[in-house]
Amino acid sequence: MSVLTRDEKGRAGRRSAPAGAPPARRGWWTSRRRDQLAGLLFIAPQMVGSVLFVLIPLGLVFWYSLHEWNVLADTFEFVGAENYRSMADDPNLPSVLRVTALFSIGLVAFNLSLALLLAVLLNQRLRGTIVFRTLFFSPVVVSLVAWTIVWGFLLQDNGGVNGALGAVGVDGPNWLRGDGTALLSVVVVQVVKNVGLNMVLFLAALQGVPAELYEAARVEGASAWTRFRRITMPMISPTILLTSIITVVGSLQVFAQIAVLTQGGPGTSTTVLVYYLYQRAFQFHQFGYGATLSVLLFLIVLVLTVVQWRMRRRWVFHEQ
Template structure:
Protein backbone atom coordinates (compact mmCIF):
# COMPACT_ATOMS: atom_id res chain seq x y z
CA UNK A 1 0.00 0.00 0.00
CA UNK A 2 2.96 2.28 0.59
CA UNK A 3 4.53 1.72 -2.83
CA UNK A 4 2.55 4.44 -4.70
CA UNK A 5 3.32 6.91 -1.95
CA UNK A 6 7.05 6.12 -2.08
CA UNK A 7 7.07 6.50 -5.88
CA UNK A 8 5.28 9.82 -5.74
CA UNK A 9 7.64 10.98 -2.97
CA UNK A 10 10.63 10.04 -5.16
CA UNK A 11 9.12 11.93 -8.09
CA UNK A 12 8.60 15.00 -5.94
CA UNK A 13 12.20 14.81 -4.73
CA UNK A 14 13.46 14.48 -8.30
CA UNK A 15 11.31 17.41 -9.43
CA UNK A 16 12.55 19.54 -6.55
CA UNK A 17 16.14 18.65 -7.38
CA UNK A 18 15.70 19.66 -11.04
CA UNK A 19 14.02 22.90 -9.99
CA UNK A 20 16.96 23.80 -7.77
CA UNK A 21 19.42 22.81 -10.50
CA UNK A 22 17.58 24.65 -13.29
CA UNK A 23 19.10 28.14 -12.74
CA UNK A 24 22.64 26.73 -12.69
CA UNK A 25 21.95 24.56 -15.74
CA UNK A 26 20.54 27.51 -17.68
CA UNK A 27 23.58 29.63 -16.87
CA UNK A 28 25.88 26.73 -17.72
CA UNK A 29 24.18 26.29 -21.09
CA UNK A 30 24.23 29.99 -21.96
CA UNK A 31 27.75 30.87 -20.83
CA UNK A 32 29.65 27.58 -21.24
CA UNK A 33 28.01 24.98 -23.49
CA UNK A 34 26.68 27.36 -26.15
CA UNK A 35 29.99 29.26 -26.56
CA UNK A 36 31.90 25.97 -26.81
CA UNK A 37 29.46 24.66 -29.42
CA UNK A 38 29.60 27.90 -31.39
CA UNK A 39 33.40 27.90 -31.22
CA UNK A 40 33.46 24.37 -32.65
CA UNK A 41 31.07 25.39 -35.44
CA UNK A 42 33.06 28.53 -36.19
CA UNK A 43 36.25 26.48 -36.63
CA UNK A 44 34.68 24.93 -39.76
CA UNK A 45 33.87 28.30 -41.33
CA UNK A 46 35.65 31.24 -42.87
CA UNK A 47 34.73 34.87 -43.24
CA UNK A 48 33.83 37.61 -40.78
CA UNK A 49 30.84 39.01 -38.92
CA UNK A 50 30.11 41.53 -41.64
CA UNK A 51 27.45 41.62 -44.36
CA UNK A 52 29.37 38.91 -46.26
CA UNK A 53 29.04 36.59 -43.28
CA UNK A 54 30.74 33.26 -42.83
CA UNK A 55 30.72 30.21 -45.07
CA UNK A 56 31.45 26.53 -44.50
CA UNK A 57 34.98 25.34 -45.36
CA UNK A 58 35.10 22.01 -43.53
CA UNK A 59 38.52 21.00 -42.20
CA UNK A 60 40.42 23.65 -44.16
CA UNK A 61 41.26 25.70 -41.05
CA UNK A 62 42.71 22.66 -39.31
CA UNK A 63 44.83 21.86 -42.38
CA UNK A 64 46.07 25.44 -42.33
CA UNK A 65 47.06 25.00 -38.68
CA UNK A 66 49.09 21.90 -39.40
CA UNK A 67 50.83 23.44 -42.42
CA UNK A 68 51.54 26.84 -40.86
CA UNK A 69 55.15 27.08 -39.55
CA UNK A 70 54.19 30.02 -37.32
CA UNK A 71 51.55 27.90 -35.59
CA UNK A 72 54.03 25.04 -35.10
CA UNK A 73 56.46 27.50 -33.53
CA UNK A 74 53.70 28.83 -31.26
CA UNK A 75 52.79 25.27 -30.27
CA UNK A 76 56.43 24.57 -29.44
CA UNK A 77 56.66 27.82 -27.47
CA UNK A 78 53.56 26.87 -25.50
CA UNK A 79 54.83 23.35 -24.76
CA UNK A 80 58.20 24.71 -23.57
CA UNK A 81 56.53 27.46 -21.54
CA UNK A 82 54.13 24.98 -19.91
CA UNK A 83 56.71 22.35 -18.97
CA UNK A 84 59.23 24.90 -17.73
CA UNK A 85 56.55 26.52 -15.58
CA UNK A 86 54.73 23.48 -14.21
CA UNK A 87 57.74 21.59 -12.82
CA UNK A 88 59.16 24.44 -10.66
CA UNK A 89 55.59 25.48 -9.74
CA UNK A 90 55.17 22.04 -8.14
CA UNK A 91 58.61 21.48 -6.65
CA UNK A 92 59.10 24.91 -5.00
CA UNK A 93 55.65 25.17 -3.31
CA UNK A 94 55.90 21.55 -2.17
CA UNK A 95 59.21 22.19 -0.44
CA UNK A 96 57.93 25.41 1.12
CA UNK A 97 54.72 23.70 2.26
CA UNK A 98 56.67 20.95 4.02
CA UNK A 99 58.75 23.58 5.83
CA UNK A 100 55.81 25.84 6.72
CA UNK A 101 53.76 22.87 7.91
CA UNK A 102 56.16 22.62 10.83
CA UNK A 103 56.33 25.03 13.75
CA UNK A 104 58.60 27.80 12.50
CA UNK A 105 58.92 31.44 13.43
CA UNK A 106 56.55 33.82 11.61
CA UNK A 107 54.82 30.86 9.91
CA UNK A 108 51.47 32.63 9.43
CA UNK A 109 53.15 35.77 8.13
CA UNK A 110 55.19 33.74 5.62
CA UNK A 111 52.06 31.90 4.44
CA UNK A 112 50.34 35.22 3.78
CA UNK A 113 53.38 36.69 2.04
CA UNK A 114 53.70 33.72 -0.30
CA UNK A 115 49.99 33.86 -1.17
CA UNK A 116 49.97 37.56 -2.13
CA UNK A 117 51.09 36.95 -5.77
CA UNK A 118 48.04 34.75 -6.35
CA UNK A 119 45.64 37.62 -5.67
CA UNK A 120 47.65 40.24 -7.57
CA UNK A 121 46.53 41.36 -11.02
CA UNK A 122 48.56 39.57 -13.67
CA UNK A 123 48.59 42.73 -15.80
CA UNK A 124 50.03 44.75 -12.92
CA UNK A 125 52.60 42.05 -12.22
CA UNK A 126 53.52 41.91 -15.91
CA UNK A 127 54.09 45.66 -15.97
CA UNK A 128 56.23 45.35 -12.85
CA UNK A 129 58.36 42.60 -14.37
CA UNK A 130 58.71 44.58 -17.59
CA UNK A 131 60.05 47.49 -15.56
CA UNK A 132 62.45 45.22 -13.67
CA UNK A 133 63.85 43.64 -16.84
CA UNK A 134 63.91 46.64 -19.15
CA UNK A 135 67.27 47.71 -20.60
CA UNK A 136 67.77 50.41 -17.96
CA UNK A 137 65.92 48.52 -15.24
CA UNK A 138 66.99 47.35 -11.77
CA UNK A 139 68.09 43.88 -12.92
CA UNK A 140 70.56 45.28 -15.43
CA UNK A 141 71.59 47.80 -12.79
CA UNK A 142 72.57 44.92 -10.50
CA UNK A 143 74.48 43.24 -13.33
CA UNK A 144 76.39 46.45 -14.01
CA UNK A 145 77.13 46.84 -10.31
CA UNK A 146 78.92 43.47 -10.21
CA UNK A 147 80.80 44.10 -13.46
CA UNK A 148 78.60 42.11 -15.86
CA UNK A 149 77.27 43.26 -19.21
CA UNK A 150 73.58 44.31 -19.26
CA UNK A 151 71.20 42.03 -21.14
CA UNK A 152 68.30 43.09 -23.34
CA UNK A 153 66.07 40.61 -21.50
CA UNK A 154 62.78 41.17 -23.30
CA UNK A 155 64.42 41.84 -26.67
CA UNK A 156 66.63 38.76 -26.61
CA UNK A 157 65.43 35.52 -28.21
CA UNK A 158 67.27 33.51 -25.53
CA UNK A 159 66.15 35.34 -22.40
CA UNK A 160 62.67 36.68 -23.18
CA UNK A 161 60.87 33.37 -22.59
CA UNK A 162 62.66 32.62 -19.26
CA UNK A 163 61.48 36.01 -17.95
CA UNK A 164 57.88 35.09 -18.78
CA UNK A 165 58.38 31.69 -17.15
CA UNK A 166 59.80 33.32 -14.02
CA UNK A 167 56.75 35.59 -13.79
CA UNK A 168 54.36 32.63 -14.14
CA UNK A 169 56.18 30.58 -11.48
CA UNK A 170 56.07 33.52 -9.06
CA UNK A 171 52.36 34.07 -9.79
CA UNK A 172 51.41 30.42 -9.21
CA UNK A 173 53.58 29.88 -6.14
CA UNK A 174 51.09 30.99 -3.49
CA UNK A 175 48.10 29.05 -4.82
CA UNK A 176 50.00 25.76 -4.99
CA UNK A 177 51.52 26.41 -1.58
CA UNK A 178 48.04 26.65 -0.03
CA UNK A 179 46.94 23.51 -1.90
CA UNK A 180 49.91 21.52 -0.59
CA UNK A 181 49.45 22.81 2.95
CA UNK A 182 45.84 21.62 2.83
CA UNK A 183 46.98 18.25 1.48
CA UNK A 184 49.55 17.84 4.25
CA UNK A 185 46.81 18.28 6.85
CA UNK A 186 45.07 15.16 5.53
CA UNK A 187 48.06 12.87 6.23
CA UNK A 188 47.63 11.24 9.69
CA UNK A 189 50.33 12.35 12.11
CA UNK A 190 50.59 8.87 13.61
CA UNK A 191 52.25 7.66 10.39
CA UNK A 192 55.17 9.97 11.01
CA UNK A 193 55.32 8.97 14.67
CA UNK A 194 55.43 5.29 13.72
CA UNK A 195 58.13 5.99 11.15
CA UNK A 196 60.24 7.82 13.75
CA UNK A 197 59.95 4.85 16.10
CA UNK A 198 61.19 2.62 13.27
CA UNK A 199 64.21 4.90 12.79
CA UNK A 200 63.18 6.60 9.53
CA UNK A 201 64.90 9.93 8.89
CA UNK A 202 63.26 13.04 7.46
CA UNK A 203 63.99 12.20 3.82
CA UNK A 204 62.64 8.66 4.19
CA UNK A 205 59.47 10.00 5.81
CA UNK A 206 59.03 12.49 2.97
CA UNK A 207 59.59 9.86 0.27
CA UNK A 208 57.50 7.05 1.75
CA UNK A 209 54.76 8.96 3.64
CA UNK A 210 54.43 12.54 2.42
CA UNK A 211 54.64 11.96 -1.33
CA UNK A 212 52.23 8.96 -1.43
CA UNK A 213 49.83 10.85 0.84
CA UNK A 214 49.96 13.89 -1.44
CA UNK A 215 49.44 11.99 -4.69
CA UNK A 216 45.89 13.32 -5.38
CA UNK A 217 47.01 16.82 -4.37
CA UNK A 218 50.05 16.62 -6.66
CA UNK A 219 47.87 15.59 -9.59
CA UNK A 220 45.39 18.40 -8.92
CA UNK A 221 48.15 21.01 -8.57
CA UNK A 222 49.93 19.82 -11.72
CA UNK A 223 46.77 19.86 -13.84
CA UNK A 224 45.51 23.23 -12.59
CA UNK A 225 48.97 24.76 -13.08
CA UNK A 226 49.19 23.33 -16.60
CA UNK A 227 45.76 24.75 -17.48
CA UNK A 228 46.68 28.13 -15.95
CA UNK A 229 49.87 28.12 -18.02
CA UNK A 230 48.18 27.02 -21.25
CA UNK A 231 45.73 29.91 -21.07
CA UNK A 232 48.46 32.48 -20.45
CA UNK A 233 47.72 35.68 -22.35
CA UNK A 234 48.71 38.64 -20.21
CA UNK A 235 52.41 37.81 -20.07
CA UNK A 236 53.17 38.12 -23.81
CA UNK A 237 50.52 40.82 -24.29
CA UNK A 238 51.96 43.12 -21.61
CA UNK A 239 55.65 42.28 -21.73
CA UNK A 240 56.80 41.20 -25.21
CA UNK A 241 53.95 41.33 -27.73
CA UNK A 242 54.91 37.81 -28.78
CA UNK A 243 58.43 38.82 -29.77
CA UNK A 244 61.26 38.89 -30.37
CA UNK A 245 60.92 36.92 -33.61
CA UNK A 246 57.78 35.17 -32.36
CA UNK A 247 59.73 33.36 -29.60
CA UNK A 248 57.31 34.28 -26.80
CA UNK A 249 54.09 33.97 -28.79
CA UNK A 250 51.82 31.59 -26.87
CA UNK A 251 48.69 29.82 -28.07
CA UNK A 252 46.08 32.09 -26.47
CA UNK A 253 47.90 35.22 -27.62
CA UNK A 254 48.15 33.70 -31.10
CA UNK A 255 44.38 33.11 -31.13
CA UNK A 256 43.85 36.73 -30.08
CA UNK A 257 46.09 38.01 -32.88
CA UNK A 258 44.42 35.91 -35.56
CA UNK A 259 40.89 36.78 -34.39
CA UNK A 260 41.15 40.47 -33.50
CA UNK A 261 44.16 41.67 -35.51
CA UNK A 262 43.81 39.58 -38.67
CA UNK A 263 40.01 39.04 -38.30
CA UNK A 264 40.44 35.41 -39.36
CA UNK A 265 37.84 34.11 -36.93
CA UNK A 266 37.50 30.61 -38.36
CA UNK A 267 41.23 29.96 -38.23
CA UNK A 268 41.43 31.43 -34.71
CA UNK A 269 38.49 29.24 -33.63
CA UNK A 270 40.32 26.15 -34.91
CA UNK A 271 43.37 27.06 -32.83
CA UNK A 272 41.16 27.73 -29.80
CA UNK A 273 39.42 24.37 -30.30
CA UNK A 274 42.81 22.66 -30.23
CA UNK A 275 43.62 24.48 -26.98
CA UNK A 276 40.29 23.33 -25.51
CA UNK A 277 41.05 19.74 -26.54
CA UNK A 278 44.42 19.87 -24.77
CA UNK A 279 42.76 21.21 -21.60
CA UNK A 280 40.12 18.47 -21.71
CA UNK A 281 42.82 15.81 -22.04
CA UNK A 282 44.54 17.19 -18.95
CA UNK A 283 41.29 17.16 -17.00
CA UNK A 284 40.64 13.57 -18.12
CA UNK A 285 44.09 12.54 -16.90
CA UNK A 286 43.42 14.17 -13.54
CA UNK A 287 40.07 12.39 -13.15
CA UNK A 288 41.55 9.07 -14.22
CA UNK A 289 44.43 9.26 -11.75
CA UNK A 290 42.13 10.48 -8.97
CA UNK A 291 39.76 7.58 -9.59
CA UNK A 292 42.64 5.09 -9.46
CA UNK A 293 43.89 6.68 -6.25
CA UNK A 294 40.48 6.48 -4.57
CA UNK A 295 40.03 2.85 -5.56
Protein backbone atom coordinates in the same frame (compact mmCIF):
# COMPACT_ATOMS: atom_id res chain seq x y z
CA MET B 1 -3.37 13.14 24.64
CA SER B 2 -1.46 10.76 22.40
CA VAL B 3 0.26 12.05 19.27
CA LEU B 4 0.39 9.73 16.27
CA THR B 5 3.21 9.78 13.78
CA ARG B 6 2.57 9.98 10.06
CA ASP B 7 3.10 6.23 9.56
CA GLU B 8 0.82 5.40 12.50
CA LYS B 9 -1.89 7.66 11.09
CA GLY B 10 -1.59 5.96 7.72
CA ARG B 11 -1.85 2.49 9.26
CA ALA B 12 -4.82 3.59 11.39
CA GLY B 13 -6.56 5.03 8.30
CA ARG B 14 -6.03 1.79 6.41
CA ARG B 15 -7.41 -0.26 9.28
CA SER B 16 -10.48 1.94 9.52
CA ALA B 17 -11.32 1.70 5.82
CA PRO B 18 -14.42 -0.38 5.12
CA ALA B 19 -13.98 -3.89 3.81
CA GLY B 20 -13.96 -4.18 0.04
CA ALA B 21 -13.17 -0.48 -0.52
CA PRO B 22 -10.53 0.29 -3.22
CA PRO B 23 -7.08 1.30 -1.89
CA ALA B 24 -6.52 5.04 -1.54
CA ARG B 25 -4.48 6.56 -4.35
CA ARG B 26 -1.33 8.40 -3.49
CA GLY B 27 -1.17 11.99 -4.70
CA TRP B 28 1.17 13.00 -7.54
CA TRP B 29 2.96 15.58 -5.39
CA THR B 30 4.84 13.15 -3.18
CA SER B 31 7.75 13.83 -0.87
CA ARG B 32 10.08 12.10 -3.32
CA ARG B 33 9.10 14.45 -6.12
CA ARG B 34 9.50 17.41 -3.80
CA ASP B 35 13.04 16.28 -2.99
CA GLN B 36 13.80 15.81 -6.68
CA LEU B 37 12.54 19.30 -7.49
CA ALA B 38 14.59 20.78 -4.67
CA GLY B 39 17.72 19.06 -5.98
CA LEU B 40 17.07 20.30 -9.51
CA LEU B 41 16.59 23.84 -8.26
CA PHE B 42 19.89 23.69 -6.39
CA ILE B 43 21.86 22.60 -9.47
CA ALA B 44 19.88 24.74 -11.94
CA PRO B 45 22.15 27.84 -11.74
CA GLN B 46 25.27 25.76 -12.39
CA MET B 47 23.60 23.82 -15.20
CA VAL B 48 22.28 26.99 -16.87
CA GLY B 49 25.70 28.62 -16.58
CA SER B 50 27.45 25.54 -18.02
CA VAL B 51 25.05 25.41 -20.97
CA LEU B 52 25.17 29.15 -21.73
CA PHE B 53 28.87 29.78 -21.16
CA VAL B 54 30.51 26.40 -21.91
CA LEU B 55 28.49 24.06 -24.14
CA ILE B 56 26.94 26.64 -26.47
CA PRO B 57 30.24 28.55 -26.98
CA LEU B 58 32.04 25.26 -27.70
CA GLY B 59 29.45 24.40 -30.32
CA LEU B 60 29.66 27.87 -31.87
CA VAL B 61 33.46 27.74 -32.02
CA PHE B 62 33.31 24.46 -33.91
CA TRP B 63 30.64 25.92 -36.22
CA TYR B 64 32.74 29.03 -36.88
CA SER B 65 35.76 26.86 -37.67
CA LEU B 66 33.86 25.53 -40.68
CA HIS B 67 33.35 29.04 -42.05
CA GLU B 68 35.43 31.94 -43.25
CA TRP B 69 34.18 34.98 -41.37
CA ASN B 70 35.41 38.37 -42.53
CA VAL B 71 34.02 41.05 -40.26
CA LEU B 72 35.39 43.94 -42.34
CA ALA B 73 33.76 42.66 -45.53
CA ASP B 74 30.70 41.38 -43.64
CA THR B 75 30.95 37.89 -45.19
CA PHE B 76 30.29 34.52 -43.59
CA GLU B 77 30.98 31.68 -46.01
CA PHE B 78 30.91 27.93 -45.39
CA VAL B 79 34.30 26.43 -46.32
CA GLY B 80 34.05 23.01 -44.68
CA ALA B 81 37.41 21.60 -43.63
CA GLU B 82 39.43 24.25 -45.47
CA ASN B 83 40.51 25.93 -42.22
CA TYR B 84 41.72 22.60 -40.86
CA ARG B 85 43.76 21.97 -44.02
CA SER B 86 45.22 25.45 -43.69
CA MET B 87 46.14 24.70 -40.09
CA ALA B 88 47.91 21.49 -41.14
CA ASP B 89 49.92 23.47 -43.73
CA ASP B 90 50.63 26.47 -41.48
CA PRO B 91 54.44 26.92 -41.38
CA ASN B 92 54.26 28.87 -38.11
CA LEU B 93 52.24 26.30 -36.17
CA PRO B 94 55.12 23.86 -35.34
CA SER B 95 57.13 26.70 -33.81
CA VAL B 96 54.08 27.90 -31.87
CA LEU B 97 53.39 24.42 -30.53
CA ARG B 98 57.06 24.00 -29.55
CA VAL B 99 57.03 27.29 -27.61
CA THR B 100 53.72 26.34 -26.00
CA ALA B 101 55.15 22.99 -24.88
CA LEU B 102 58.32 24.58 -23.48
CA PHE B 103 56.32 27.22 -21.66
CA SER B 104 53.89 24.70 -20.18
CA ILE B 105 56.62 22.26 -19.10
CA GLY B 106 58.68 25.01 -17.50
CA LEU B 107 55.70 26.57 -15.76
CA VAL B 108 54.35 23.29 -14.39
CA ALA B 109 57.76 22.04 -13.23
CA PHE B 110 58.76 25.29 -11.49
CA ASN B 111 55.33 25.98 -10.04
CA LEU B 112 54.66 22.57 -8.52
CA SER B 113 58.18 22.00 -7.20
CA LEU B 114 58.45 25.48 -5.66
CA ALA B 115 54.94 25.30 -4.21
CA LEU B 116 55.67 21.93 -2.59
CA LEU B 117 59.00 23.16 -1.21
CA LEU B 118 57.40 26.26 0.29
CA ALA B 119 54.54 24.21 1.75
CA VAL B 120 56.96 21.79 3.44
CA LEU B 121 59.01 24.66 4.88
CA LEU B 122 55.98 26.62 6.08
CA ASN B 123 54.40 23.53 7.61
CA GLN B 124 57.01 23.63 10.37
CA ARG B 125 56.05 25.00 13.75
CA LEU B 126 58.33 28.01 13.69
CA ARG B 127 57.85 31.67 14.50
CA GLY B 128 56.91 33.88 11.59
CA THR B 129 55.41 31.19 9.35
CA ILE B 130 52.06 33.03 9.17
CA VAL B 131 53.83 36.14 7.87
CA PHE B 132 55.61 34.14 5.16
CA ARG B 133 52.40 32.34 4.20
CA THR B 134 50.70 35.70 3.69
CA LEU B 135 53.72 37.02 1.80
CA PHE B 136 53.83 34.15 -0.68
CA PHE B 137 50.05 34.04 -1.17
CA SER B 138 49.52 37.80 -1.62
CA PRO B 139 50.50 37.85 -5.35
CA VAL B 140 47.56 35.52 -6.07
CA VAL B 141 45.03 38.24 -5.17
CA VAL B 142 46.86 41.01 -7.04
CA SER B 143 45.40 42.12 -10.38
CA LEU B 144 47.01 40.12 -13.19
CA VAL B 145 47.44 43.09 -15.53
CA ALA B 146 48.87 45.33 -12.78
CA TRP B 147 51.26 42.56 -11.73
CA THR B 148 52.44 42.06 -15.31
CA ILE B 149 52.93 45.78 -15.97
CA VAL B 150 55.07 46.16 -12.84
CA TRP B 151 57.23 43.19 -13.85
CA GLY B 152 57.52 44.68 -17.34
CA PHE B 153 59.23 47.73 -15.81
CA LEU B 154 61.40 45.58 -13.56
CA LEU B 155 62.66 43.40 -16.42
CA GLN B 156 63.60 46.22 -18.79
CA ASP B 157 67.21 46.76 -19.74
CA ASN B 158 67.48 49.59 -17.21
CA GLY B 159 64.88 48.18 -14.84
CA GLY B 160 64.95 47.16 -11.23
CA VAL B 161 66.25 43.62 -11.78
CA ASN B 162 69.31 44.77 -13.72
CA GLY B 163 69.76 47.61 -11.24
CA ALA B 164 69.99 45.10 -8.40
CA LEU B 165 72.40 42.93 -10.42
CA GLY B 166 74.51 45.96 -11.28
CA ALA B 167 74.85 46.75 -7.58
CA VAL B 168 76.80 43.50 -7.15
CA GLY B 169 78.81 43.91 -10.35
CA VAL B 170 76.68 41.77 -12.71
CA ASP B 171 75.66 43.14 -16.11
CA GLY B 172 72.16 41.78 -16.67
CA PRO B 173 70.66 41.21 -20.13
CA ASN B 174 67.57 42.79 -21.63
CA TRP B 175 65.34 40.07 -20.25
CA LEU B 176 62.26 40.62 -22.39
CA ARG B 177 64.13 41.18 -25.68
CA GLY B 178 66.57 38.28 -25.65
CA ASP B 179 65.75 35.06 -27.50
CA GLY B 180 67.05 32.95 -24.63
CA THR B 181 65.63 34.99 -21.74
CA ALA B 182 62.20 36.23 -22.87
CA LEU B 183 60.37 32.93 -22.44
CA LEU B 184 62.14 32.22 -19.15
CA SER B 185 61.18 35.68 -17.88
CA VAL B 186 57.49 35.14 -18.65
CA VAL B 187 57.59 31.74 -16.92
CA VAL B 188 59.16 33.25 -13.80
CA VAL B 189 56.61 36.07 -13.69
CA GLN B 190 53.75 33.57 -13.95
CA VAL B 191 55.25 31.22 -11.37
CA VAL B 192 55.75 33.97 -8.79
CA LYS B 193 52.19 35.16 -9.44
CA ASN B 194 50.42 31.84 -8.84
CA VAL B 195 52.75 29.69 -6.77
CA GLY B 196 50.95 30.78 -3.59
CA LEU B 197 47.72 29.07 -4.63
CA ASN B 198 49.33 25.66 -5.05
CA MET B 199 51.33 26.29 -1.89
CA VAL B 200 48.12 26.71 0.12
CA LEU B 201 46.67 23.52 -1.37
CA PHE B 202 49.82 21.55 -0.55
CA LEU B 203 49.92 23.07 2.93
CA ALA B 204 46.36 21.95 3.62
CA ALA B 205 47.21 18.44 2.41
CA LEU B 206 50.35 18.29 4.57
CA GLN B 207 48.41 19.28 7.66
CA GLY B 208 46.05 16.37 7.00
CA VAL B 209 48.78 13.72 7.16
CA PRO B 210 48.51 11.82 10.47
CA ALA B 211 51.40 12.61 12.82
CA GLU B 212 51.40 8.99 14.04
CA LEU B 213 52.86 7.88 10.71
CA TYR B 214 55.87 10.15 11.12
CA GLU B 215 56.36 9.09 14.73
CA ALA B 216 56.30 5.41 13.75
CA ALA B 217 58.80 6.09 10.96
CA ARG B 218 61.16 7.89 13.35
CA VAL B 219 61.02 4.96 15.75
CA GLU B 220 62.00 2.67 12.89
CA GLY B 221 64.95 4.95 12.09
CA ALA B 222 63.70 6.34 8.79
CA SER B 223 65.51 9.44 7.54
CA ALA B 224 63.78 12.71 6.67
CA TRP B 225 64.01 11.95 2.94
CA THR B 226 62.58 8.47 3.43
CA ARG B 227 59.69 9.87 5.48
CA PHE B 228 58.99 12.42 2.76
CA ARG B 229 59.16 9.86 -0.05
CA ARG B 230 57.33 7.02 1.68
CA ILE B 231 54.76 8.93 3.75
CA THR B 232 54.33 12.53 2.63
CA MET B 233 54.25 12.04 -1.13
CA PRO B 234 51.75 9.13 -1.13
CA MET B 235 49.45 10.86 1.37
CA ILE B 236 49.30 14.14 -0.56
CA SER B 237 49.23 12.52 -4.02
CA PRO B 238 45.52 13.39 -4.58
CA THR B 239 46.38 17.06 -4.07
CA ILE B 240 49.34 16.71 -6.42
CA LEU B 241 46.95 15.36 -9.06
CA LEU B 242 44.56 18.29 -8.53
CA THR B 243 47.27 20.94 -8.69
CA SER B 244 48.92 19.36 -11.72
CA ILE B 245 45.66 19.39 -13.69
CA ILE B 246 44.92 22.99 -12.68
CA THR B 247 48.45 24.15 -13.49
CA VAL B 248 48.64 22.36 -16.85
CA VAL B 249 45.31 23.79 -17.99
CA GLY B 250 46.29 27.25 -16.75
CA SER B 251 49.65 27.12 -18.53
CA LEU B 252 47.89 26.52 -21.85
CA GLN B 253 45.61 29.53 -21.33
CA VAL B 254 48.22 32.19 -20.53
CA PHE B 255 47.57 35.29 -22.63
CA ALA B 256 47.76 38.56 -20.68
CA GLN B 257 51.36 38.01 -19.60
CA ILE B 258 52.49 37.46 -23.20
CA ALA B 259 50.44 40.37 -24.54
CA VAL B 260 51.78 42.85 -21.97
CA LEU B 261 55.38 41.70 -21.60
CA THR B 262 56.59 40.51 -25.02
CA GLN B 263 53.73 40.62 -27.58
CA GLY B 264 54.94 37.21 -28.71
CA GLY B 265 58.50 38.41 -29.42
CA PRO B 266 61.28 38.65 -29.99
CA GLY B 267 60.30 37.05 -33.26
CA THR B 268 58.05 34.17 -32.27
CA SER B 269 60.10 33.03 -29.27
CA THR B 270 57.21 33.65 -26.84
CA THR B 271 54.26 33.16 -29.19
CA VAL B 272 52.20 30.50 -27.44
CA LEU B 273 49.09 28.99 -28.99
CA VAL B 274 46.62 31.29 -27.23
CA TYR B 275 48.46 34.40 -28.35
CA TYR B 276 48.83 33.06 -31.89
CA LEU B 277 45.09 32.42 -31.91
CA TYR B 278 44.52 36.03 -30.84
CA GLN B 279 46.80 37.33 -33.58
CA ARG B 280 45.10 35.40 -36.36
CA ALA B 281 41.57 36.17 -35.20
CA PHE B 282 41.72 39.74 -33.89
CA GLN B 283 44.75 41.25 -35.62
CA PHE B 284 44.51 39.57 -39.04
CA HIS B 285 40.69 39.24 -38.82
CA GLN B 286 40.76 35.53 -39.72
CA PHE B 287 38.03 34.50 -37.31
CA GLY B 288 37.36 31.17 -38.97
CA TYR B 289 41.01 30.16 -38.70
CA GLY B 290 41.12 31.52 -35.15
CA ALA B 291 38.17 29.29 -34.27
CA THR B 292 40.04 26.34 -35.78
CA LEU B 293 43.02 27.06 -33.53
CA SER B 294 40.58 27.24 -30.60
CA VAL B 295 39.37 23.74 -31.44
CA LEU B 296 43.00 22.56 -31.49
CA LEU B 297 43.61 24.15 -28.08
CA PHE B 298 40.48 22.51 -26.68
CA LEU B 299 41.60 19.10 -27.94
CA ILE B 300 45.08 19.53 -26.43
CA VAL B 301 43.63 20.49 -23.03
CA LEU B 302 41.13 17.62 -23.19
CA VAL B 303 43.77 15.02 -24.08
CA LEU B 304 46.20 16.15 -21.38
CA THR B 305 43.47 16.21 -18.74
CA VAL B 306 42.22 12.75 -19.67
CA VAL B 307 45.76 11.34 -19.70
CA GLN B 308 46.47 12.73 -16.23
CA TRP B 309 43.16 11.42 -14.93
CA ARG B 310 43.70 7.94 -16.39
CA MET B 311 47.24 7.72 -15.00
CA ARG B 312 46.10 8.55 -11.46
CA ARG B 313 45.72 4.85 -10.59
CA ARG B 314 49.46 4.34 -11.06
CA TRP B 315 50.68 6.91 -8.57
CA VAL B 316 47.78 8.39 -6.58
CA PHE B 317 47.77 6.55 -3.25
CA HIS B 318 44.01 6.51 -2.59
CA GLU B 319 43.25 5.29 -6.12
CA GLN B 320 45.39 2.13 -5.88
